[in-house]
Amino acid sequence: MTSRRDFLxxxxxxxxxxxxxAQVARAGTLLHKMSNDTGDPVANEIALTAIxxxxxxxxxxxxxxxxxxxxxxxxxxxRQVLGVSDSESFGIGVRALVNGAWGFAATRDVSRAGAVRxxxxxxxxxxxxxxxxxxxxxxxxxxxxxxSWSTPVQQDPIDIPIEDKVALLLxxxxxxxxxxxxxxxxxxxxxxxxxxxxxxxxxxxxxxTFVRVGPSFTVTAxxxxxxxxxxxxxxxxxxxxxxxxxxxxxGNAPKWAALAAEKLTARSVEVGRYDLILDPTxxxxxxxxxxxHPTELDxxxxxxxxxxxxxxxxxxxKMIGKLKYGSRLMNIQADRTQANSLSRCAWDDEGVAAESWxxxxxxxxxxxxxxxxxxxxIASLNGVGHSHGCSFADxxxxxxxxxxxxxSLLPGEHDTTIDDIIADTVNGIVIKNRGSWSxxxxxxxxxxxGQVFYEVKKGxxxxxxxxxxxxxxxxxxxxxMDMIGGKRSYWLGGTFSDGxxxxxxxxxxxxxxxxxxxRQVNIINTARSV
Amino acid sequence: MADTLMTRDAMQTLAKRIxxxxxxxxxxxNITSSTSGNTRFAGGDITTSGDSDDTVIAITSTATGxxxxxxxxxxxxxxxxxxxxxxxxxxxxxxxxxxxxPELGPQRYQDVSASNADVxxxxxxxxxxxxxxxxxxxxxxxxxxxxxxxxxxxAGFLEASGSSRCVATSKGLFAYHASTDASxxxxxxxxxxxxxxxxxxxxxxxxxxxxxxxxxxxxxxxLASRNPVAIEPGRYTVILEPRAVADFIPGLMGSLNARSAxxxxxxxxxxxxxxxxxxxxxxxxxxxLSDPLDPDLLGQPFDSDGLxxxxxxxxxNGVLKNLAYSRFWAQKKGVEPTGGGGGGFGRNPAGLKMxxxxxxxxxxxxxTARGVLVTHFFYIRSLDQRTVMLTxxxxxxxxxxxxxxxxxxxxxFRWNDSPLLSLARLADIGxxxxxxxxLVMPSLKIxxxxxxxxxxxx
Numbered sequence: 002m003t004s005r006r007d008f009l010x011x012x013x014x015x016x017x018x019x020x021x022x023a024q025v026a027r028a029g030t031l032l033h034k035m036s037n038d039t040g041d042p043v044a045n046e047i048a049l050t051a052i053x054x055x056x057x058x059x060x061x062x063x064x065x066x067x068x069x070x071x072x073x074x075x076x077x078x079x080r081q082v083l084g085v086s087d088s089e090s091f092g093i094g095v096r097a098l099v100n101g102a103w104g105f106a107a108t109r110d111v112s113r114a115g116a117v118r119x120x121x122x123x124x125x126x127x128x129x130x131x132x133x134x135x136x137x138x139x140x141x142x143x144x145x146x147x148x149s150w151s152t153p154v155q156q157d158p159i160d161i162p163i164e165d166k167v168a169l170l171l172x173x174x175x176x177x178x179x180x181x182x183x184x185x186x187x188x189x190x191x192x193x194x195x196x197x198x199x200x201x202x203x204x205x206x207x208x209x210t211f212v213r214v215g216p217s218f219t220v221t222a223x224x225x226x227x228x229x230x231x232x233x234x235x236x237x238x239x240x241x242x243x244x245x246x247x248x249x250x251x252g253n254a255p256k257w258a259a260l261a262a263e264k265l266t267a268r269s270v271e272v273g274r275y276d277l278i279l280d281p282t283x284x285x286x287x288x289x290x291x292x293x294h295p296t297e298l299d300x301x302x303x304x305x306x307x308x309x310x311x312x313x314x315x316x317x318x319k320m321i322g323k324l325k326y327g328s329r330l331m332n333i334q335a336d337r338t339q340a341n342s343l344s345r346c347a348w349d350d351e352g353v354a355a356e357s358w359x360x361x362x363x364x365x366x367x368x369x370x371x372x373x374x375x376x377x378x379i380a381s382l383n384g385v386g387h388s389h390g391c392s393f394a395d396x397x398x399x400x401x402x403x404x405x406x407x408x409s410l411l412p413g414e415h416d417t418t419i420d421d422i423i424a425d426t427v428n429g430i431v432i433k434n435r436g437s438w439s440x441x442x443x444x445x446x447x448x449x450x451g452q453v454f455y456e457v458k459k460g461x462x463x464x465x466x467x468x469x470x471x472x473x474x475x476x477x478x479x480x481x482m483d484m485i486g487g488k489r490s491y492w493l494g495g496t497f498s499d500g501x502x503x504x505x506x507x508x509x510x511x512x513x514x515x516x517x518x519x520r521q522v523n524i525i526n527t528a529r530s531v
Numbered sequence: 532m533a534d535t536l537m538t539r540d541a542m543q544t545l546a547k548r549i550x551x552x553x554x555x556x557x558x559x560x561n562i563t564s565s566t567s568g569n570t571r572f573a574g575g576d577i578t579t580s581g582d583s584d585d586t587v588i589a590i591t592s593t594a595t596g597x598x599x600x601x602x603x604x605x606x607x608x609x610x611x612x613x614x615x616x617x618x619x620x621x622x623x624x625x626x627x628x629x630x631x632x633p634e635l636g637p638q639r640y641q642d643v644s645a646s647n648a649d650v651x652x653x654x655x656x657x658x659x660x661x662x663x664x665x666x667x668x669x670x671x672x673x674x675x676x677x678x679x680x681x682x683x684x685x686a687g688f689l690e691a692s693g694s695s696r697c698v699a700t701s702k703g704l705f706a707y708h709a710s711t712d713a714s715x716x717x718x719x720x721x722x723x724x725x726x727x728x729x730x731x732x733x734x735x736x737x738x739x740x741x742x743x744x745x746x747x748x749x750x751x752x753x754l755a756s757r758n759p760v761a762i763e764p765g766r767y768t769v770i771l772e773p774r775a776v777a778d779f780i781p782g783l784m785g786s787l788n789a790r791s792a793x794x795x796x797x798x799x800x801x802x803x804x805x806x807x808x809x810x811x812x813x814x815x816x817x818x819x820l821s822d823p824l825d826p827d828l829l830g831q832p833f834d835s836d837g838l839x840x841x842x843x844x845x846x847x848n849g850v851l852k853n854l855a856y857s858r859f860w861a862q863k864k865g866v867e868p869t870g871g872g873g874g875g876f877g878r879n880p881a882g883l884k885m886x887x888x889x890x891x892x893x894x895x896x897x898x899t900a901r902g903v904l905v906t907h908f909f910y911i912r913s914l915d916q917r918t919v920m921l922t923x924x925x926x927x928x929x930x931x932x933x934x935x936x937x938x939x940x941x942x943x944f945r946w947n948d949s950p951l952l953s954l955a956r957l958a959d960i961g962x963x964x965x966x967x968x969x970l971v972m973p974s975l976k977i978x979x980x981x982x983x984x985x986x987x988x989x
Contacts, residue, residue, distance in 0.1 A: 081626070081629055082625050084600070085599040085600070085622075085625050086589075086599065086600045086602065086621075087599075087601045087602070087617050088589075088601065088602035089604070089605065089614075090602075090604050091605055092604065094583070102577065103580065104580055104581065105581030105582075106581060106582045106583065107581065107583035109584070109585050109586065109604045122582055123581075126581060126582060126655040127580075129580065129654075129655035129656040129658070129659040130570070130580045132659050132663070133575075133576065133577045133662055134576040135575065163624040167624070184794075185796070223795050226802040226803070228795060228796045228916075302574075303720070304573045305686075306686035306720060307571075307687045307716060307718040307729075308688065310909070310988070311720075313987070400579050400581050402579065437912045437913055437914045439911070439912045439923060439945075440910060441909065441924045441945070441986040441987075441988035442909050442910075442924070442926055442988050443987070443988035444988075445987040446986035448922050448945060448947075448983075468915070472945065472984050474987065502571075503688035503690070504569055525983060527915050527920060527947065528915060528917075528918075528920075529915070529918045529949065529952065
């Protein structure tokens with residue numbers, strides 16, 4: 002592999018290249034500023050060089066992504082900082098389609114020579130894949146686009162002084178430790194800025210800057226031979242620093258810490274069937290696992306069979322417009338345009354414009370999540386023909402594939418709140434925040450826990466429970482949903498770390514939802530004695 | 532996979548260059564050079580395939596009792612200087628760290644030879660040939676097949692990667708280690724969607740992997756697991772194949788953190804204070820260890836601080852012998868640090884081995900009156916740290932054993948059980964086998980394993 006020093010030597014041979022050299026040197030500096038609105042001319046040039054080289058080597062289609070990733074992590078426990086780290090990663094990934102087979106190559110050598118080498122390597126890899134591949138890849142058409150887009154933020158989180166970030170976390174921990182019984186407090190911030198330039202041989206050239214923030218807060222209370230933790234559901238968002246300050250972590254920490262202490266004296270749940278009232282802070286993850294993943298077309302077609310699994314929502318011809326996924330109240334929307342959401346973008350990693358479309362309408366399965374090489378397989382069934390824009394790669398050195406857009410449960414027609422649902426319930430349990438989660442490889446059997454659990458008797462909360470988890474089968478569960486919240490009770494949860502693919506990739510995705518009630522769900526007790 | 536890894540000399544030169552740029556009291560440089568090639572397949576076609584390389588440099592600066600780090604993959608002088616400056620600036624802006632331990636000076640390391648050219652040479656064409664062999668073997672006719680094997684849906688993943696790593700400090704420490712890692716796994720599914728089988732192999736060398744054998748094994752499991760019947764959830768004797776044990780037992784590792792145990796928030800905390808060190812916590816046939824020099828593991832002989840990693844026996848003959856001590860906690864408790872930390876589901880860099888017995892899986896089956904045979908597990912998550920209670924599902928080949936024989940394919944289960952409590956309910960232990968690079972596990976027979984509900988997933 003050629004080092005940057007070699008690149009300087011090589012490119013000094015030509016005047017145009019010399020200009021490129023100066024810009025590449027500057028590209029590092031740009032990492033510390035917000036991306037400009039017109040895209041980075043150096044990244045544009047390198048990406049265009051790569052796709053031309055792939056074409057020259059025999060690719061029928063190619064795309065190249067130049068990615069610059071800046072990440073900052075701060076973690077604190079009790080009255081000390083555990084770690085402050087800052088990272089940057091810069092490189093190019095090139096994908097080539099040759100005779101209907103894909104190849105990919107990536108390098109951190111972001112020079113013209115490095116781009117050409119990666120492109121040629123991608124073509125070579127595709128030719129090798131062609132010797133096994135019998136079914137040629139067909140890409141759904143997409144219009145060429147040029148432009149740039151950035152996550153709208155008031156304050157770039159990376160630019161906030163580190164002292165302020167540390168002070169915020171230590172103040173939250175300090176406030177929590179004042180609560181009797183609370184012995185440990187952990188808090189953290191994950192702050193990301195990613196700048197991505199995409200060029201395709203279809204004529205697309207776009208640059209996007211993504212800003213994401215992820216706060217965290219966990220406390221542990223120690224009792225007599227027992228310990229209980231509480232993690233507040235602080236949703237990561239595609240937002241700026243203003244979102245972090247809006248959470249008022251120091252002001253809320255005593256309230257959160259008191260819940261950990263209260264769990265020590267909570268009653269262990271009796272197993273049985275209960276009406277389950279899920280707060281949005283818990284339900285978002287259940288949507289992610291039991292609706293988000295099964296409606297991925299690549300899973301339905303078996304592409305994830307060896308790892309993440311397949312889907313019960315298959316085959317497509319028996320599912321689209323036919324599968325009764327849930328009750329009539331269930332309307333699930335996929336959306337890559339939603340403000341403050343994690344998978345928001347203007348274009349996906351194939352240059353397809355972000356859009357919003359229904360996955361489930363009035364309880365009936367309507368459509369899948371798609372990318373360009375999968376969309377044609379169901380065009381005759383869903384009548385769409387184009388990709389829904391779900392292509393994403395988590396790094397310049399990862400190949401893009403189908404990843405989940407924001408998948409959300411739409412509010413009901415009535416202005417119902419969680420209090421209204423509680424008041425309407427005779428024998429139930431309210432669950433808040435995410436606890437443990439697990440679901441099978443076809444997304445039928447799932448088991449979720451939470452952070453706090455409340456017993457509901459005859460319309461009232463009668464006390465706190467612990468050791469609670471709910472087990473269900475996806476279609477049974479969603480068909481048992483008989484009451485949901487209105488617009489006012491909508492909340493946007495999400496995760497920074499949705500895993501899929503081999504080698505494993507991580508993506509960020511949000512899920513909005515309202516509180517909802519599910520009838521007669523199986524509740525288990527997770528406690529055991531040693 | 533292209534062989535572009537940084538050599539020891541190149542890493543030492545780069546580390547020195549970076550340390551020379553630093554004005555901090557102490558500086559540590561961790562460099563990882565990596566190159567990787569992978570091929571993914573499904574439905575008999577290669578779906579994605581790619582090669583990549585990277586070099587990541589982490590600079591950790593310490594100034595007046597404060598520490599922070601900056602990571603970059605840009606290796607020109609200007610970028611490195613900027614990273615050094617950032618680490619120093621972040622350190623100065625951080626509060627004093629009361630738990631800070633000084634960077635280490637020169638250490639002595641055992642050399643571990645963990646790189647194999649047969650992995651480095653596995654380019655896209657060689658990977659495609661291996662995939663072709665696997666698919667062909669999975670779909671080959673033979674014996675009395677209940678369905679046409681050429682109709683099997685075969686998916687899988689082959690990865691060949693290499694890395695070289697170094698740790699260098701401004702106090703003269705330098706540690707270097709290079710390793711390779713090859714793995715191949717596959718899942719075969721019957722066209723009616725009722726049968727699925729899995730097989731995998733891996734190691735530091737490509738010779739650990741026999742693509743055709745994996746294809747045949749996955750296909751055989753898929754065919755045998757067709758049309759599973761539901762049996763009642765409940766407590767069963769289980770035989771976990773080594774891959775399932777490898778999914779399950781490493782879930783203990785996070786609980787071995789000494790600090791958590793001392794602080795009263797681990798399964799190894801003792802009621803009333805202290806830890807369970809020295810207590811019998813598992814069946815006496817259970818021994819679990821990490822050892823970079825073990826020829827079956829060939830792990831990294833140092834951790835990210837540059838601390839030499841030695842053989843650590845976590846559980847010996849059922850007795851809890853060691854907990855994982857960071858350098859800070861070891862100093863506080865007056866013991867030797869173990870390095871490597873606890874690590875949750877993560878892997879100890881020195882590798883992990885559970886020693887086994889002499890029986891094959893078939894022999895374990897033959898000695899079982901009634902039980903469930905498990906191929907592997909899926910989606911394991913923690914339920915309760917107090918007992919290391921986990922949940923997960925069986926997958927890709929779950930069978931009922933009656934009177935010493937496999938009698939039928941059964942539907943998958945969700946289970947809720949604890950590796951810690953399971954090791955106390957051990958009924959028998961099979962031969963230990965290499966699972967993947969740095970991981971060796973036996974098959975286990977466990978009494979009263981809790982299957983809590985049925986899964987319709989195949």
